[in-house]
Amino acid sequence: MLEVTGMSAWYGEARVLTDVSIEVAPGEVVTLVGRNGAGKTTLLRAVMGLHRQLQGSVVLDGVELTRASADRRARAGLGWVPDDRGIYASLTVAENLLLPPVVHDDAWSLERVYDFFPVLHERRDFPGTKLSGGEQQMLAMARVLRMGSRLLLLDEPSEGLAPVVVERIGEIIRAITAAGVGVLLVEQNVRFASTVADRHYLLAQGRVELHVAGEEFRARESELLTHLGM
Ligand SMILES: Nc1ncnc2c1ncn2[C@@H]1O[C@H](COP(=O)(O)OP(=O)(O)OP(=O)(O)O)[C@@H](O)[C@H]1O
DSSP states (O other), X not given: OEEEEEEEEEETTEEEEEEEEEEEOTTOEEXXXXXXTSSHHHHHHHHHTOOOSEEEEXXXXXXXXXXXXXXXXXXXXXXXXXXXXXXXTTSBHHHHXXXXXXXXXXXXXXXXXXXXXXXXXXXXXXXXXXSOHHHHHHHHHHHHHHHTOSEEEEEOTTTTOOHHHHHHHHHHXXXXXXXXXXXXXXXXXXXXXXXXXXXXXXXXXXXXXXXXXXXXXXXXXXXXXXXXXX
C-alpha cells in the first residue's frame, strides 16, 4: 500500500502542490486527473524521490521513504515509468530488461516477462530504436516489473499511441494489477483513464478537489471534467 500524506511541493518560490494525500492499494489502479499544469507529474516525481523541494510523507508497505533517495525507493518497490519511457536506444530489448538490477524479492523472471509480453520476446534482439511506441511502453513497464516493483508510477502511458494500442496497454495494466501490483497513473486521455481505473483523484492547481470511485467518475464524467476545466 502506498500512502502519500500532506504532500506540498515547490519550484523555487512557486508552490505547485498543496497538502495532497492519496493512497494506492495492491492490485489497484488509481489515476490523477487534471488539466495541464495541475501538478500530476510533480506528484509522481515527488513520490519517486525525484523532486526534493517538498513537505509531506511517502510510505510504502509501512516503510517510511520520505527522506529516501530514488534508488532506495526503487529498492523498496516503487517503479518509475517516465513519459519518455526511458528506453536505452542503442541496447536491445533483452539488454534493456537485464541491465537494471533486481531490487526486490517480487521481481519477475525474464521468462515471466516474456510470457506476459510475447511481443518483447519476439523483439528481444531488436534495438530500442526499432520498437514502436506501444512496444516501448510495454518494455518500460516490463523493465520495472523485472526489477521487482510492486507499485508502478505511470506517466502518460497512452501518449502518442494509436487507439488500438492504447486499448492493449489498458489490458496490460489490468493484467498487471490482477497479479497484485498497484498502479498510480497520470493520464490526459480521460476516456482511457476511466476505462482502466478503480479510483480517481481530481487535481486542480495542485490540490485534490475530489476523490471518486471509477463508477461514479464514469457516471459524472462530463460534469467533473467541466469542473476541472478540461
Ligand atoms: N522544472 C520546473 N520549474 C518550474 N516550474 C515547473 C517545473 N516543472 C513544472 N513546473 C510547474 O509546476 C506546475 C505543475 O506542473 P506539472 O508538470 O506537475 O503538471 P501536470 O499536471 O503534470 O501537467 P502536464 O500534463 O502539462 O505535465 C506547473 O505550473 C508547471 O509550470
